[in-house]
Every structure is written in structure tokens, then in C-alpha cells.
Amino acid sequence: MAHSGLPRLRVKGFTLIELLVAIGLMALMAALSWRGLDGMTRAQTQMRQHSDAVLTLQAGLAQWGADLDALATQPNTPSLDWDGRALRLLRASTATPGEGLRVVAWSRRTIDGAGQWLRWQSPPLTTRAELQLAWQQAALWGQNPSEDARTREVRVAALDQWQIFYFRDNAWSNPLSSAGATSAPQAATAALIPDGVRLELTLSAGQAINGRVTRDWVRPTLGSGK
Numbered sequence: 577m578a579h580s581g582l583p584r585l586r587v588k589g590f591t592l593i594e595l596l597v598a599i600g601l602m603a604l605m606a607a608l609s610w611r612g613l614d615g616m617t618r619a620q621t622q623m624r625q626h627s628d629a630v631l632t633l634q635a636g637l638a639q640w641g642a643d644l645d646a647l648a649t650q651p652n653t654p655s656l657d658w659d660g661r662a663l664r665l666l667r668a669s670t671a672t673p674g675e676g677l678r679v680v681a682w683s684r685r686t687i688d689g690a691g692q693w694l695r696w697q698s699p700p701l702t703t704r705a706e707l708q709l710a711w712q713q714a715a716l717w718g719q720n721p722s723e724d725a726r727t728r729e730v731r732v733a734a735l736d737q738w739q740i741f742y743f744r745d746n747a748w749s750n751p752l753s754s755a756g757a758t759s760a761p762q763a764a765t766a767a768l769i770p771d772g773v774r775l776e777l778t779l780s781a782g783q784a785i786n787g788r789v790t791r792d793w794v795r796p797t798l799g800s801g802k
Contacts (some may be wrong), residue, residue, distance in 0.1 A: 629784035636732035637791055642794045643680050646670050647769055655769055658740045658751040662718025676700035681714035684735050693735040696728055720792050734780035743772030
């Protein structure tokens, strides 16, 4: 007696062309996904760099204002001086009372082919001899800094150029011009602190922040700084 056999199932597989097409589509999707992730990473990096640059500049401008707010006076000793390259000032310590005075200087210098806005600060000063020496060191740092002087400087921002103006006699003027200079009798009675100091920065192009920034400081006895 003959027995009929069960029908044989035939499993259809993928052809070589179908496999190649599937692999190509997977590779394309992987490449598109990688580009998307790479773009997100780049955007996050740029945002972080921009945020860091903003915070650094804000901290630098805040320090600039704090230095001027803490200006100190000493007999026969300048409190503020601008020589065209560096702004030197004598300031009291507000963080640690009784610490003594410090000489602070701000300047611009080209470092590794790019202009940089810099701040220099002396150690605490307790004697007139130390004060006079630090004042001279600050001037030398603004012109041709030694390796030792560089260790006391801090980079603030990339800077193309900067300018300083004093507010005296109801007008802004260049401290180096005849209009901005103090008269001989005034200069002899200790450095005359101007009613205001204007800072104009031209930040380097290609940075997170660029263009011109202006900061006006008003002597606290006349009003709050801006």
C-alpha cells in the first residue's frame, strides 16, 4: 500500500543582491547617525567655549572694576598711572584687611601671535621700599616682562587693541594728552584720581566674543561704578 509523503517546505533565502542592498542601507544609516552625533558634539563644544569666554570676560571686567574701587592713596606715591602700554594702580586689599597694599597692572601683549589682555599683581607690600620696587616692576612688566614677572600675570581675553580715557573737568580725554594730564601743583600733592576711567577693548575676531566693549568706572565718592 503506497503512502503519500508530506509536502516538502521550501524556505526562500535572501539573494546576494538583497544582502548587499541591506548592508548598504545599514552603512548609510550608520553614517547619517554618526554625522548627527558629531554635529551635536560640535555644537555642544562651541556653546561651552562661548560660555567659558563670556564668563572669563565678565570676571576680567569685574576684577577691573574691583581694582579701581579699591584704589589707595599714599603720600608722594602715585595711585594711578597710564603710560600708553600699561595701567598701573595702587590698591588696598579688601579680602584680607591688614594684608597691606598691592600694585596691580593691566596691559596688552602679543603672545604666540595673538594679542592678550593681561593682569599683573604684586605680593602684599608693607614698606615704602617694597611699594616703590613693585611700582617699577609693574612698569617693566608692561614693556618687557621677565620670566619671573610672567608668573604673576593672568590672561583675561584675546585683544586686538585697547584705550584708556580719564574723566576730568566734565570731559573724557586721553591721559597722555595735555587735556588729560594733571597740572604740576596737583601732581606734586599725590596722584590725582580722576572722576572716571573709561576702558575701551577691541576683542579679537574669530573668538566667541569679538568687537568693541566699553566699560566706564566712576569714582565711588561720586556715584556707583558702571
